Amino acid sequence: MRHLTAAAAVLAACLVAGTAGASSLRVAPTGLNLPAGNAASSVRVWNNDREPISVQVRVFKATMVGGKERLEPTRDVVASPPMTQLRPGTENLVRVVRVSDRPVQAQERYRLLVDELPDPSRMKAGTVNVLVRHSIPVVFEGR
Template identity: 60%
Template sequence: MISMRFMAASLFACLIAGGAGAAALRVSPITLDLKASSPTGTVRVWEDGLRPVKVQVRVFRWTKVNGRDRLEPTTDVVASPPVTTLKPGTENSIRVVRVSKKPIVGTESYRLLIDQLPEAGRKTPGQVSVMIRHSIPVRFTD
């Protein structure tokens, strides 16, 4: 029990020490529930860190198979812009649009993935970089 506490405290200390200047990527809302009659939504993204951060945005169809999440590429829903750079202290809006003309029957579920991309040329030997990923549920109902 003591060794688990020690390991947890050590990990926390490493995260704090290595976090100076790290990205602090926030998103809102954390879920999108949209209607077929208004198939467009917006997610806001903020960068609260000290350096610019490059972000990639993708949409996947989301299903459950045997209790496990399954993400599949889709063209039924798009997000724009697909890639953006956020400067420290700034925010950006990401538009999510269902472009498919097929009628919605019940509910269609997707995941909007917002990934922090690694900084080119910022690798430091012996240092671990942690990239942030937000996975936001997006649902369209009839």
């Protein structure tokens, strides 16, 4: 019982000591499934925050190993632009393109990571800054 009371006190102190701020980074769609023969698609990213945010976009090859998804660097699929700054209330289009000249045999799976980057000017003592990461599945279907 003493441990529970102590844990509750620590939690309350953390909540009082600082405020939490989360950005409003949104993406759509939340998944890309490209039929055979299609090598490109796009994702929209929005900033609904009152401050500008920096965003990084990366693509990884996704494979299943022992029932868990494993992400590996790839050059077969790229995202453009890989980095962008979004002003408050604006959106940007990110192109996702399969650049490999090797035909898709069955199905290729990738993961598009859209990360909000930390802004040092917004980090203040006693606050918690929550950064957003969107993990979007990208699937290229074979013939």
